[in-house]
Amino acid sequence: EVQLVESGGGLVQPGGSLRLSCAASGFTFRNYWMHWVRQVPGKGLVWLSGIKSDGSDTIYADSVKGRFTMSRDNTGNTLYLQMDNLRADDSALYYCIKELSQDFDYWGQGTLVTVSS
Protein backbone atom coordinates (compact mmCIF):
# COMPACT_ATOMS: atom_id res chain seq x y z
CA GLU A 1 0.00 0.00 0.00
CA VAL A 2 1.37 3.39 -1.00
CA GLN A 3 1.80 5.73 1.95
CA LEU A 4 3.00 9.32 2.02
CA VAL A 5 3.33 10.86 5.46
CA GLU A 6 4.20 14.53 5.77
CA SER A 7 5.69 16.17 8.84
CA GLY A 8 7.45 19.35 9.87
CA GLY A 9 4.61 21.84 9.70
CA GLY A 10 3.86 24.28 12.48
CA LEU A 11 3.77 27.92 13.49
CA VAL A 12 6.58 30.15 12.27
CA GLN A 13 7.10 33.90 12.24
CA PRO A 14 7.23 35.90 9.00
CA GLY A 15 10.71 35.71 7.55
CA GLY A 16 11.37 32.41 9.24
CA SER A 17 12.12 28.95 7.86
CA LEU A 18 10.63 25.47 8.02
CA ARG A 19 11.66 22.14 6.57
CA LEU A 20 8.88 19.77 5.57
CA SER A 21 9.50 16.04 5.20
CA CYS A 22 7.53 13.31 3.49
CA ALA A 23 8.19 9.66 4.29
CA ALA A 24 7.26 7.42 1.37
CA SER A 25 6.55 3.69 1.41
CA GLY A 26 4.77 1.02 -0.60
CA PHE A 27 6.38 1.83 -3.94
CA THR A 28 9.83 2.17 -5.50
CA PHE A 29 10.41 5.79 -4.49
CA ARG A 30 13.53 6.31 -6.62
CA ASN A 31 11.56 5.64 -9.85
CA TYR A 32 9.06 8.49 -9.64
CA TRP A 33 8.83 12.25 -9.88
CA MET A 34 7.46 13.74 -6.67
CA HIS A 35 5.72 17.06 -6.03
CA TRP A 36 4.50 19.46 -3.37
CA VAL A 37 1.08 21.12 -3.60
CA ARG A 38 -0.52 23.41 -1.05
CA GLN A 39 -4.07 24.39 -0.18
CA VAL A 40 -5.42 27.16 1.96
CA PRO A 41 -8.34 25.51 3.82
CA GLY A 42 -11.52 26.08 1.84
CA LYS A 43 -9.62 27.21 -1.25
CA GLY A 44 -8.12 25.63 -4.36
CA LEU A 45 -4.98 23.59 -4.86
CA VAL A 46 -1.72 25.24 -5.90
CA TRP A 47 1.20 23.33 -7.41
CA LEU A 48 4.51 24.42 -5.88
CA SER A 49 7.39 22.25 -7.02
CA GLY A 50 8.50 18.95 -8.52
CA ILE A 51 11.65 16.86 -8.43
CA LYS A 52 12.90 14.29 -10.90
CA SER A 53 13.14 10.67 -9.83
CA ASP A 54 16.92 10.76 -9.38
CA GLY A 55 16.91 14.22 -7.82
CA SER A 56 18.88 15.73 -10.70
CA ASP A 57 16.30 18.39 -11.59
CA THR A 58 13.71 20.49 -9.81
CA ILE A 59 11.00 22.83 -11.05
CA TYR A 60 9.17 25.53 -9.09
CA ALA A 61 6.16 27.79 -9.31
CA ASP A 62 7.08 31.45 -9.65
CA SER A 63 5.48 32.18 -6.28
CA VAL A 64 8.09 30.13 -4.41
CA LYS A 65 11.09 30.21 -6.72
CA GLY A 66 14.16 31.40 -4.83
CA ARG A 67 12.55 30.85 -1.42
CA PHE A 68 11.67 27.12 -1.45
CA THR A 69 14.06 24.25 -2.19
CA MET A 70 12.90 20.74 -2.90
CA SER A 71 15.16 17.72 -2.42
CA ARG A 72 14.96 13.97 -1.91
CA ASP A 73 16.83 11.10 -0.29
CA ASN A 74 16.29 8.00 -2.42
CA THR A 75 18.12 5.84 0.09
CA GLY A 76 15.84 6.86 2.94
CA ASN A 77 12.72 7.22 0.75
CA THR A 78 12.13 10.75 1.97
CA LEU A 79 11.11 13.96 0.22
CA TYR A 80 11.91 17.41 1.58
CA LEU A 81 10.78 20.99 1.13
CA GLN A 82 12.99 23.67 2.66
CA MET A 83 10.97 26.86 3.00
CA ASP A 84 12.81 30.12 3.69
CA ASN A 85 11.71 33.74 4.03
CA LEU A 86 8.17 32.63 4.79
CA ARG A 87 5.26 35.04 4.35
CA ALA A 88 1.75 35.11 5.73
CA ASP A 89 0.37 33.98 2.37
CA ASP A 90 2.44 30.80 2.60
CA SER A 91 0.09 29.61 5.35
CA ALA A 92 -1.60 26.48 4.03
CA LEU A 93 -1.85 22.70 4.18
CA TYR A 94 1.11 21.23 2.30
CA TYR A 95 0.67 17.93 0.44
CA CYS A 96 3.36 15.54 -0.73
CA ILE A 97 2.37 13.82 -3.98
CA LYS A 98 3.56 10.97 -6.16
CA GLU A 99 3.39 11.50 -9.91
CA LEU A 100 2.51 8.85 -12.49
CA SER A 101 2.86 10.01 -16.08
CA GLN A 102 1.93 13.65 -15.43
CA ASP A 103 -0.93 12.72 -13.08
CA PHE A 104 -0.87 12.85 -9.29
CA ASP A 105 -1.93 9.37 -8.27
CA TYR A 106 -1.17 9.35 -4.53
CA TRP A 107 -1.42 12.15 -1.98
CA GLY A 108 -0.38 12.39 1.65
CA GLN A 109 -2.73 13.76 4.30
CA GLY A 110 -0.84 17.06 4.47
CA THR A 111 1.00 19.08 7.08
CA LEU A 112 -0.24 22.49 8.19
CA VAL A 113 2.01 25.54 8.02
CA THR A 114 0.99 28.76 9.73
CA VAL A 115 3.04 31.92 9.24
CA SER A 116 2.13 34.51 11.83
CA SER A 117 3.70 36.80 14.39
Place this chain on the structure above:
Amino acid sequence: QSALTQPRSVSGSPGQSVTISCTGTSSDVGGRNFVSWYQQHPGEAPKLIICDVTERPSGVPDRFSGSRSGNTAFLTISGLQPEDEADYHCCSHAGTYTSGYVFGSGTTVTVL
Protein backbone atom coordinates in the same frame (compact mmCIF):
# COMPACT_ATOMS: atom_id res chain seq x y z
CA GLN B 1 0.68 30.96 -14.18
CA SER B 2 -3.03 31.73 -13.70
CA ALA B 3 -5.38 29.17 -12.21
CA LEU B 4 -7.70 27.34 -14.56
CA THR B 5 -11.28 28.61 -14.41
CA GLN B 6 -13.96 26.41 -12.87
CA PRO B 7 -17.50 27.27 -11.74
CA ARG B 8 -17.68 27.85 -8.02
CA SER B 9 -20.48 25.36 -7.52
CA VAL B 10 -22.87 23.02 -9.31
CA SER B 11 -25.74 21.00 -7.93
CA GLY B 12 -28.07 18.20 -8.95
CA SER B 13 -30.53 15.70 -7.58
CA PRO B 14 -29.64 12.03 -7.10
CA GLY B 15 -29.65 10.24 -10.43
CA GLN B 16 -29.16 13.40 -12.48
CA SER B 17 -26.04 14.32 -14.43
CA VAL B 18 -23.82 17.31 -13.72
CA THR B 19 -20.93 18.68 -15.75
CA ILE B 20 -18.07 20.80 -14.47
CA SER B 21 -16.01 22.91 -16.86
CA CYS B 22 -12.33 23.76 -16.58
CA THR B 23 -11.10 26.50 -18.91
CA GLY B 24 -7.47 27.22 -19.64
CA THR B 25 -5.47 28.18 -22.68
CA SER B 26 -3.98 26.59 -25.75
CA SER B 27 -0.73 26.25 -23.80
CA ASP B 28 -2.18 24.07 -21.07
CA VAL B 29 -5.66 22.47 -21.25
CA GLY B 30 -5.97 22.87 -25.02
CA GLY B 31 -2.44 21.89 -25.92
CA ARG B 32 -1.58 18.98 -23.65
CA ASN B 33 -3.11 15.54 -23.10
CA PHE B 34 -2.29 15.78 -19.41
CA VAL B 35 -5.53 17.02 -17.86
CA SER B 36 -6.61 15.34 -14.65
CA TRP B 37 -9.46 15.66 -12.16
CA TYR B 38 -9.40 15.18 -8.40
CA GLN B 39 -12.23 14.60 -5.93
CA GLN B 40 -11.84 15.95 -2.42
CA HIS B 41 -14.20 15.23 0.45
CA PRO B 42 -14.09 17.57 3.48
CA GLY B 43 -11.06 16.93 5.67
CA GLU B 44 -9.54 14.47 3.21
CA ALA B 45 -6.75 14.58 0.66
CA PRO B 46 -7.66 14.83 -3.03
CA LYS B 47 -8.15 11.61 -4.98
CA LEU B 48 -7.39 11.12 -8.69
CA ILE B 49 -10.57 10.27 -10.62
CA ILE B 50 -9.71 11.19 -14.23
CA CYS B 51 -6.28 11.21 -15.88
CA ASP B 52 -5.05 12.03 -19.37
CA VAL B 53 -8.26 13.98 -20.17
CA THR B 54 -10.55 10.95 -20.45
CA GLU B 55 -9.06 7.95 -18.62
CA ARG B 56 -10.47 6.52 -15.42
CA PRO B 57 -8.01 4.95 -12.95
CA SER B 58 -8.81 1.51 -11.65
CA GLY B 59 -11.53 1.56 -9.00
CA VAL B 60 -13.16 4.82 -10.07
CA PRO B 61 -16.87 4.34 -10.86
CA ASP B 62 -17.79 4.63 -14.53
CA ARG B 63 -20.30 7.37 -13.77
CA PHE B 64 -17.30 9.72 -13.82
CA SER B 65 -16.14 10.72 -17.30
CA GLY B 66 -13.81 13.31 -18.78
CA SER B 67 -13.77 15.12 -22.10
CA ARG B 68 -12.34 18.21 -23.76
CA SER B 69 -13.33 20.77 -26.36
CA GLY B 70 -10.75 23.33 -27.37
CA ASN B 71 -9.26 24.95 -24.27
CA THR B 72 -11.96 23.62 -21.94
CA ALA B 73 -12.02 20.26 -20.19
CA PHE B 74 -15.14 18.77 -18.69
CA LEU B 75 -15.93 16.36 -15.87
CA THR B 76 -19.35 14.73 -16.07
CA ILE B 77 -20.90 12.82 -13.22
CA SER B 78 -23.77 10.69 -14.52
CA GLY B 79 -26.30 9.22 -12.13
CA LEU B 80 -25.31 11.48 -9.25
CA GLN B 81 -24.93 9.72 -5.88
CA PRO B 82 -24.99 11.28 -2.39
CA GLU B 83 -21.35 10.31 -1.89
CA ASP B 84 -20.40 12.41 -4.93
CA GLU B 85 -20.93 15.56 -2.89
CA ALA B 86 -17.40 16.94 -2.72
CA ASP B 87 -15.01 19.48 -4.17
CA TYR B 88 -13.60 18.76 -7.62
CA HIS B 89 -10.33 20.18 -8.95
CA CYS B 90 -8.97 20.05 -12.47
CA CYS B 91 -5.27 20.15 -13.25
CA SER B 92 -3.18 20.50 -16.39
CA HIS B 93 0.45 20.36 -17.26
CA ALA B 94 1.28 24.00 -17.87
CA GLY B 95 2.87 23.54 -21.27
CA THR B 96 6.60 23.61 -20.84
CA TYR B 97 9.00 21.51 -18.79
CA THR B 98 9.84 24.29 -16.37
CA SER B 99 6.32 25.68 -15.97
CA GLY B 100 5.07 22.70 -14.03
CA TYR B 101 1.37 22.31 -13.43
CA VAL B 102 -1.67 24.49 -12.92
CA PHE B 103 -4.83 23.66 -10.97
CA GLY B 104 -8.34 24.96 -11.35
CA SER B 105 -10.08 27.09 -8.77
CA GLY B 106 -12.19 24.16 -7.58
CA THR B 107 -15.91 23.37 -7.84
CA THR B 108 -18.21 22.26 -5.05
CA VAL B 109 -20.78 19.68 -6.12
CA THR B 110 -23.92 19.59 -3.99
CA VAL B 111 -26.35 16.69 -4.16
CA LEU B 112 -29.79 18.10 -3.47
